[in-house]
Amino acid sequence: MANLTKTNRRDFLKIAATASGGLFIGFYWSGCDSPKMKVLTNEEVLLNAHNFNSYLTISPTGEVVIYSPNPELGQNIITSFPMVVAEELDADWKKVRVFQANLDTEKYDRQLTGGSGAMPHSWERLRKAGATARHLLIAAAATKMNVDASTLSTSNGEVIHKESGKKIGYGELVADASKLTAPEEVALKDPKDFKIIGTPVKNVENKAMFTGQPLYGLDFYREGMLHAMIQRPPFGMKIKSVDDAAARAISGVTDVVTFKNNVAVVGKSTWPLMKAKKLLKIEYEPDGVVESTFDHDRLFAELLNGKTAEVKRKDGDVDAAFKNAAQVITSEYQCPFLSHSPMEPQNFFAHVQGDKVELVGPTQTPDRARNDTAQLLGIPPENITVQITRLGGGFGRRLRADFVTEAAELSKMMNAPIKLTWSREDDMTGGAYRPAVRYRFQAALDESGNMIGYKLRGVGINAGNSTRENNFPSGAVENVLIESVDHKSAITTNAWRAPITNFLAYAEQSFLDEVALAAKKDPVQFRLDLLAKAKASPVGELQYDVDRMIGVIKMAAEKSNWGKDANVMQGFSVYFSHRSYVAQVANIEMENNQPVLKKIVAATDCGIVVNPTGANHQVRGGIVDGMGHAMYGNLTFENGLPKQKNFDTYRLIRMKEVPEIDVHYVQNGIDPTGLGEPALPPTGGAVANAIFKATGRRLRSQPFIEQKEFSDIKLQIKRA
């Protein structure tokens, strides 16, 4: 054999994990273009580098190292955070390297990914981190050049003395600058002077992703680690007996252990565990109420009509408004449970050694991973380190730390480093779903078609408050009653991208379409009229900015040529969530008497767009996600167990099922808000309203393809 290679696992370990704070990721793609130029290793860059603050280190060679604290799951925070620091630093982006920071609650606040909150939370902190370092570099240059700091400017990683034409690179200044005291207050740039923010900077991990470098939790490897997989019980059941003889007989399985209603198989690699897990003979018995989807349908009807509900908002006199109404419209909308199904199934590495723990893996909440582990093991949180890998998606599922504590518990039991892997089936049956919810909406119209009363009752299975009582149309209607009923179930639920609003927005925006029709008003004008009222005489508390909502509505209408072409059947939807505003129009054209979805137009107001490529990704991705789950997503239960266990029966949207998506942004210079979630909520409504316009069929439940109203509709998707 010519070239026999026995792999040395250590080779790729070096890339996967480093000693000095975080994963190295700033691969130099440009290095390929100029092979003669020596590209410094990350170790070389960090050697002799000077630290300015939690985010920023600069080496004497001029390389700027920016630490990104928040977990990266596809929202591209690992590129956009450093862009903000580099902007205020006036760094040369080509010399910027980005490292994912480990969990460090002393250095960083809110080191989590959720609620589209990272950018609004950190915007000013990041700008100050860059601006204070820039201030110190200028001060060091002033001393060095013996000129007044006010005569100096910065550009592209250099301090410039305009009068003499002298320039000094940041690298030459860092030794002096890092010794100076940072100012308390520092001037920030005028947004009109931004050079990096607002430009399509490429994802800093492109090369690593596109060449297959180990980046994700599932790629993590540690010499001597054992693999583990777990069989978890159906919801509401407990283990009665376990027969693990057949599982133990599988070659490569080293142990089978039962703990806390779980049976874990442990071994030296993944495949034997997958086989062994299927051979476990576990008998379960009820441990409380064991539910099926059938029970939920009955429950929804009961609770919607029940006397008790938590009143979330009450304005005016709703009873009188409905009594005096010329017309009352009532409609119910229902959504199923959904799985998060990130492409990378849940996994984590844990190594418990005495009262010290090392955790490595994909988590949206590293702090929770640490605290839950500390609580489980009864040790102080500061004894636990958490290294954050890249996340192969999250969608809210990785806000939980169940997979982390499982790994830690097994590591302690086995007295070994453990890499816990969930199979796809484990991921889909392992709980923490988007809750199933049913809503009843009621609107009272006066003789002129004005909405004088609005009622909403939401009933959810472990949904908490299934309403957003202070969101539109609250504030625009005199008489409002909003109620929520929550049914406690053994089926676990969790935040799922745009929690609650991922479905509420569709239901509400479809219902408002029904109301506009009954009021004989154009759906866009109907919403604008309501907002005009909310602006002129707001009723109660409003959590949205009326003008920004009007802004996206008008932009979406304009960009979609709303109502201008009789051959285009349009559906409108608008929603405010997670501090951002998004309006959408879906365009359907009829071909051979069947609807063809051609395009979705989106108008977004998220303030300043930090990275247009990243923003487009989030808006398009949110729309694809919203449409896919509205069309196909359905997780049903039988005796506490999901019937769908993998992508053969749990259908996710594919390339040929997405229409063209046009993306537009309101330019208003307001500080940026997040975009990971806000584009998703409006989509289901825009699509459903367009389908109604085209076919007269109102889709009041998801997934659309399983509704009888949709059964003879062949919705085609065509892209330009």
Place this chain on the structure above:
Amino acid sequence: MANYNLRINGNDYNVDVEDDTPLLWVLRDHIGLVGTKYSCGIAQCGACTVHVNGEAAFSCTLPVSSIGSDEITTIEGLSSEGDHPVQKAWDEVDTAQCGYCQAGQIMTAAAFLRKNPKPTMEEIENAMNRNLCRCGTYHKIREAVALAAKLK
């Protein structure tokens, strides 16, 4: 357990595994080539796509015993410097969100373009429809495949 000699990315590897071990797990657990991803394990999502004698294949359901002398290419072996036209196009278009499915997408696209160097958009969509992307980067993937065809 049985001993297999495998030809992967131009190198020869020797592994001791059970006959039914899917190539995916041989790559990831036994050889340390983790660029090929596990996601569904039942040939539904395409995250595990590799080339077998130049053809795109789901490695999650391909038993090691069926490989014999076939030439395997993984994302790590698609090019030596990450400069295959498909990889360059993926960077140029800035295709990824979470990125987990993208190695599989790239491998599907590279095998497809080798057979069909000047595809129409419809042909691109038909070829790429077998790969799931949970983040919804489908528009970018279309664009990147079309660009890669031009870069060749």
